[in-house]
Amino acid sequence: MDRLEAMSILLTVVEQGSLSAAGRALKVPVPTVSRKIGELESLIGAKLLIRTTRSLILTEAGKAYVAAARRILDQVDEAERTAAGEFLIPKGELVVTAPLMFGRLHVLPIVADFLARQPAIDVRLLLADRNIHIVDDHVDMAVRIGSLPDSSLVATRVGSMRTVICASPALLAARGEPATPADLAAFPIVAVDTPAPFPSWTVRIAGSGALYEIATRPRLTVTTADAALEAAMRGVGVVRLLHYQVADAVAQGRLKILFTDYEREPSPVHLVHAPAEHMPLKMRRFLDFAAPRLRQGLAAL
Structure with a gap:
């Protein structure tokens, strides 16, 4: 059994909320998803999920295992990106999120210019008026308008908004x-x-x-x-x-x-990202490129 694959399937099941939704997301049959979870539970010797007709509930052992599995897979992912040279060469996919209208008007032009200068980097731009979760949704960089709640995120202020x-x-x-x-x-x-x-x-x-x-x-x-x-x-x-x-x-x-x-005091605008011991060069290049351009654009409003 591929333990890392089984861990990844388990996390997808938890994130999607059901075996069938996980199967659709992973493009694998539901029986395969169920079998992989069962094999993982047999290997561990503990029940991870309680399956009902309407929902999935993590057991206490399941909650602890999911948290550990997420840390392990993140470490493996970082090790692979390091080995691939992502920390030495600016390359790979960069996931950026921003509010819908602000992203269309102010972030998309910056992304377009950035792509013209970085041929080895691809960008996935997620535009939504809800705050997409940076860690859970694997987002590299986010534009946030408004006061930031206390968190471990690293924030670079780029301006303010009335x-x-x-x-x-x-x-x-x-x-x-x-x-x-x-x-x-x-x-x-x-x-x-x-x-x-x-x-x-x-x-x-x-x-x-x-x-x-x-x-x-x-x-x-x-x-x-x-x-x-x-x-x-x-x-x-x-x-x-x-x-x-x-x-x-x-x-x-x-x-x-x-x-x-x-008018109330203007709301701060930040570029935020998850903390990391070593920031991939694709993120560093984008932060260095986008921050001064956003500051200039916001100052002109």
């Missing part, structure tokens, strides 16, 4: 321009439905720095920032978005930023 409230000139002409955020109670609102939606908008009291919340009732709720931007430009309602998301529309006169005196 959160702004905007409306179309047509909407303001029809309803009048609100003098303070409290006046938004009389305006239709366009909201973005996120995994952590904000039922109210937090603003800063002008001149004091203190924060307070204004209640909002969305007239339209959408699932992406792109859709919220489009709706706001069509005059559907007032919208709150990150500055980079509205910058072009503001420059074109299709949106106007409101309440600049009430």
Whole structure:
């Protein structure tokens, strides 16, 4: 029995949540997946998984073994990459993640220029408005907008980002321009439905720095920032978005930023990666290439 293969299959089963999902991910028959897990349990002499009709549950022995297997496979992977020269020559696949719209507008152009200069490196760019897990999803580098939670991740700050409230000139002409955020109670609102939606908008009291919340009732709720931007430009309602998301529309006169005196402190923007005793050259080259370009781009917003 190939023990490393069995460990890898076990981790895939745990990550996918079922034998059938693991079989699809690995492109192997479900009976093969089941047999490999059974052989591993026989070798260890302990039950690792409790299989029910609806779910898989790790036993206590299984939890400990999965944690150890993940460390072992990571060490093997690093040893293979070292042997292949990844720490001596910038080559291999680089996995980068960023927020959807920011990635399209600001990260993709940098990646394209980077690829033109690094013929031995391939990039997989994962764009999503959820924070993809860096370790579990094997991500090399991530762009994060907002305060970082305490973690072991290594962060390089590349700038900051305003959160702004905007409306179309047509909407303001029809309803009048609100003098303070409290006046938004009389305006239709366009909201973005996120995994952590904000039922109210937090603003800063002008001149004091203190924060307070204004209640909002969305007239339209959408699932992406792109859709919220489009709706706001069509005059559907007032919208709150990150500055980079509205910058072009503001420059074109299709949106106007409101309440600049009430804006919260800008959110930090970082490039983050998992700590490593030796950083692969592909990551070092990308960090050195991307960080100054992101700083320049963010400073221009």
